[in-house]
Amino acid sequence: MKKQLFILAVSIMALGCKSSTVPVSEQISQADKTKEVVLDAQSKEVSVSNASEVEQIITFLASDRLNGREAGSEGINEAANYIENIFKTNGIKPYFKTYRDTLTNFDAPAFNIVGLVEGNDARLKNEYIVIGAHYDHIGSGKPVNGDTIANGANDNASGTTAVLEIAKYFGTHKTNKRSLLFVLFSAEEKGLLGSKHLASKLKKENFNLYTMVNFEMIGVPMQREELMYITGYKETNMAEKINTYAGKDIVGFLPKAGEYQLFKRSDNYPFYTEFNVPSQTVCTFDFENYEYYHHVDDEVGEMDFEHMATVINEMTPVLEKMANVPTDEIKMN
Template sequence: MKNIILLLGFLLVIGCKSSKIELATVTDVEKSLSYLASDELEGRQTGTIGIEKAAVYIENTFKENGVKPYFKTYRDSFNLKNIVGYNIVGYIEGTDENLKDEFVILGAHYDHIGKGKEVDGDVIANGANDDASGTVAVLEWAKYFSKAKNNKRSVLFTLYAAEEMGLKGSEHLAEKLKTANIDLYTMINFEMVGVPRAEREVLAYITGYDKSNIAEKLNVYANEEIIGFLPQAKEYNLFKRSDNFSFYNEFKTPSHAISTFDFTNFEYYHHVDDEVDKMDFEHMTSFINKMIPALQGMINAPTKEIIMNDE
């Protein structure tokens, strides 16, 4: 009898280990980014065949992982003069009856500028760091939460077009969601997370640091300091220069951008050399996985613990 109990205990442990949700892997991160920032996509300029290929890739990733469209399809379309743009919006409904009507948005822009100044015959601005890196991070979290099924609040995974044209994609989506009167708790945009900061620095920083207590809370949820303050972010007013600002404008709820690019660690902003070979996939994978408990804490907090500060 004792041996049977021991065997059952052993099988239970094995079962728990085998059912553990897998975190992001370097292989998957590199595979996704290598496609999104490949020459085949020609710099992902809004309105081009290249960004259409990126949109299809994102949609297929959502489909393969059971992430539902929030609207009738994954696409939130908008017009800019003679150009049609598409935000791609995935949705995982919350599991808690009391919290599922509250939303957390995790976003990044999947467009880029198309072509840049020629260097050694190369004119394609691949946008590996800007912002294929943020796009891949959002896709990895969509994959994780689709398997974990432990998000008490509902989560939207939003990838924007026309960021490079003045935040037009996120402006359209924010206005649409505001008109639908969704209860937006928090929004985080992920911008240029493909390269690490210096070892002495905090892993990442958040824009609009003083506008809410989000950095403090994310660090508590992560059980380590992973989000810090960057003076240049305030100096250059980065809070207003990323897609988070569209949601802040509409909802006046905590809406911030997180980045690991800090003006000292990457020289190729809007440059044709913003290529896959400049990315640090070990860093990216570590960042994605370290953010998971922080995001879970935010998504599953029993009350709205993240609040705006008095200004």
């Protein structure tokens, strides 16, 4: 018993060290300090994000001040400034000369925000994982009680929040062997224009893409067994690998995702078509749990911050393992 207590004390002291760069997939968090910490690999819990941090980010992105974040508008420009500042202050470098990747397929000035966390392995850093979400929305919608601003909290300030929280972790800790490209896409609502532009541009530059993971509409929980579902479930083994890396089933198959062809309707798809590698979206909008799609009532007050933090905390160690496995395990079926 004394030996066990000594090991527990050392573990807690190690977690308190500010300079630690231990991968999050190997950390043990103290979510409740009054409870006994169980030193068992299967019971480890991750705390990369919390409800308060999630609320702070999504509240800004979905505020009336940004006027619905329509591509090319002043509101989305303000969102871009906010995203860039998070990148700058958390060690995420511009992939291009600046963070802004100007779209060539959209008439109004619009741009993706692209940040890089270079891999720390001499060989694997030449492979890339794109982690993305679209940060634009539709601007305005059908008036409800005089309100016309389509704030787009779930669609897709929620996904943007997830990408930013995950980027903050990797930008600060640098635990990834493969290089990570964090992308917030513009003009998704105009026909996936931001992702089409970037996927084509990177392909021409012989970008070595391993896989692409996209976050879309994760603001409210599903009333289902799994935490999330993945689009294009049968196209690749990504769902299987995510669950293996998580040590439990956190993503599943949603029949309606196939029925509505969601695999082809988000920013993962241009990367799939350009590179022919696994490129998929994780989502928790299941057509039954949220009634405000492209609606002015898609407001931050409808979001479940605890649920969002759970998605982030489950997916961060998964992405870390994805970035660090020595061989390419995620493959097309």
